[in-house]
Amino acid sequence: MMRKNYYQKLAFMVILMAILLAFQEYTSKDKEPFPDVKFIDGNSITANITDFDPNILTPERWQELGFSEKQASTILKYKDIVGGTFTSKEQLKKCYAISDEKFEELKPFILLPEASVKDNSNRFNNFERKEIIVSEKFNPDLKKAHDWSKMGFSERQAEAIIKYKNYLGGSFISKEKFRECFIISPENYSKLEPYLLLPSKTPENFKTSDTNYPKKIKVQYRAFDPNRLDVEGWKALGFSDKQAQAIVNYRDKNLRGSFKDVDDIQKCFVISAEKFQEMKPFITLNPEAIKKVEIQQEKTDFSKTDLNTITFKQLIEFGLDEKSAGSIIGFRKKLRGFVNKQQILDTYNIDKELVQKLISIAPLDASNVPKYSLADAPEEWLKDHPYFKYSADKIIFYRITYPDDKKILKFLKLKPEYEERMKLYLK
Structure with a gap:
């Protein structure tokens, strides 16, 4: 009797364990594996950035995000190709200058939707050529840029076609000449050719005609001083x-x-x-x-020349090249004036050694540099100022509820150095 009870208990335990194992297997099917633990590198680029809109980044800003000068240039060219504006993260990811690994690193900070309507509706990427549509015969000499765009050419292609016509003297002359336009592919030409109201062959005397080239202006010279000419x-x-x-x-x-x-x-x-x-x-x-x-x-006395009013010519006079002088004037204009001399030294593309010499001699008057509180700063100023534009949308949003600079800065969660730069222009 005891042996029978023993076997019954053993059988019950086996059945219970089988049920538990089956239940565990069933409930674990939909669970995702536990995510890998990743340690954040303090030197990672993600530790140095905040949310950003890739449509307003300058080449320098792309380089701050970890791209080389060439990669930054490629990204901006890609933006022009896709229409001048990135419409989604999916579209930005297609740029070959941005590796998959780099994109995943930046993705959380990109202020763009995951995918745009344009991206989802296209089976191919934005480099896909539009289909050329024409339904009736026409004289291409009478077509304007917008007419070529309606046919399916891009805006730039349409402008190039018009420029080619002007190069020929204002007329495509013949189907032969029309076909030579480098913008028009053989495939598109074959579609357009039956509808072209042009002679098939180019006139024999066209090659020797002056209409191929811009007419040379015959100048009636008189004595002149080249230093007085504008x-x-x-x-x-x-x-x-x-x-x-x-x-x-x-x-x-x-x-x-x-x-x-x-x-x-x-x-x-x-x-x-x-x-x-x-x-x-x-x-x-x-x-x-x-x-x-x-x-x-x-006569220029640089010891009395304010760095906030110094001119391009004066910078050249001091010894800076055009690139350095242009960078300083351009950066000063964007900032609406320098607040301290270190900003000048931090300007991109300058001869730092020569600029260090200049700022050690010339004074800086920052009394006329406009400053605002985050609560009342004009939206245009926020979105255009180099130190504020990457956080402008957030500032505008937060100040609706919290019209207090300290609270807004707290919500922005900026790196200390970025916050200090902002404070230079805050009341």
């Missing part, structure tokens, strides 16, 4: 807008205000040797005017 004056001598501006920039920036002799004019890369020989007999340089410019330049 952009319009150089254009009157037969130069294009861009060429005329380049000559003025070369004189005013590279030569510090004046051509000292005819060799200076000859060295200007915009002026060809042929053009220089045409102009040379009519060039008259006024030595007195050159001396005046030189005297004016020598």
